[in-house]
Amino acid sequence: DAKTTQPNSMESNEEEPVHLPCNHSTISGTDYIHWYRQLPSQGPEYVIHGLTSNVNNRMASLAIAEDRKSSTLILHRATLRDAAVYYCILSYNTDKLIFGTGTRLQVFP
Amino acid sequence: GAVVSQHPSWVICKSGTSVKIECRSLDFQATTMFWYRQFPKQSLMLMATSNEGSKATYEQGVEKDKFLINHASLTLSTLTVTSAHPEDSSFYICRVLAQGGSPLHFGNGTRLTVT
Numbered sequence: 728d729a730k731t732t733q734p735n736s737m738e739s740n741e742e743e744p745v746h747l748p749c750n751h752s753t754i755s756g757t758d759y760i761h762w763y764r765q766l767p768s769q770g771p772e773y774v775i776h777g778l779t780s781n782v783n784n785r786m787a788s789l790a791i792a793e794d795r796k797s798s799t800l801i802l803h804r805a806t807l808r809d810a811a812v813y814y815c816i817l818s819y820n821t822d823k824l825i826f827g828t829g830t831r832l833q834v835f836p
Numbered sequence: 837g838a839v840v841s842q843h844p845s846w847v848i849c850k851s852g853t854s855v856k857i858e859c860r861s862l863d864f865q866a867t868t869m870f871w872y873r874q875f876p877k878q879s880l881m882l883m884a885t886s887n888e889g890s891k892a893t894y895e896q897g898v899e900k901d902k903f904l905i906n907h908a909s910l911t912l913s914t915l916t917v918t919s920a921h922p923e924d925s926s927f928y929i930c931r932v933l934a935q936g937g938s939p940l941h942f943g944n945g946t947r948l949t950v951t
Binding site: 759761763768769770771773776778814816818819822824826827828829 | 842846868879880882927929933936937939940942943944945947
């Protein structure tokens, strides 16, 4: 089975960009890469997802390595509301999910 | 808008009682839903896969008689924690199976506290 690895925690200052890495060296060709974030006592919130190409939306950008063995979630300008645990998740047909351990992002004013 | 509705968002119950948690798919019919459990500072752990009209599939180590799952309609799955004990206190999250390539659809979770 594929596996994802994330740093336990990261810090950022407000208004600065944040790059959250995820290693998934055993990803299969059909696994989608999802990023979700979670606040205490809340369900996971969708951030972004992709398969092979880089993706952009109003919340973030997803940079996927050419070999797909790693990806980076980019928050272009961190705000205090971006403080959360960010999960990198692999999915095959959205059936079976492989969760990363999550990165706790702290944002300082 | 929300695709999945999970209720209640929190519940406190006494040891020995049973608690039912509901997960509703709002936007589409869901033949498959998933139930997760999350302990503090840990990732989500899959407990079981709920299949409409058939028995749920439980992950190894999850007691099927303790965590009863009913998926009687295409929009509703329920998880009943029977004879709850303090060690069952946790955050329970449901997910609705969507089409491949689409975002994942999670509920907002239920905080269960057993006293």
